[in-house]
Amino acid sequence: MKVFLAERPTCDWLEDYAMVIIAKDKLRAEEKARQSSDDFKNCWDIIITEIDLEEEKSVLIANAGE
Numbered sequence: 297m298k299v300f301l302a303e304r305p306t307c308d309w310l311e312d313y314a315m316v317i318i319a320k321d322k323l324r325a326e327e328k329a330r331q332s333s334d335d336f337k338n339c340w341d342i343i344i345t346e347i348d349l350e351e352e353k354s355v356l357i358a359n360a361g362e
Contacts, residue, residue, distance in 0.1 A: 299347040300325035301355055304339045311335045314357050322346065 297318050302325060306313040312335040319325040322344045329336045336342060347355060
């Protein structure tokens with residue numbers, strides 16, 4: 297399994313715009329993002345980036361809403 301960052305453009309407050317997903321490949325990561333969030337479900341501009349687990353980093357995921 298691999299770790300991916302799924303991101304989408306935000307259009308409004310209180311929308312999901314990023315999540316970390318564990319999947320076997322980018323295609324499954326995108327499918328999981330669409331299944332996990334209504335905001336990702338119908339979005340055409342989902343960006344999936346594989347996170348390299350061999351280097352130290354942080355992935356900050358936050359909600360833009362109040």
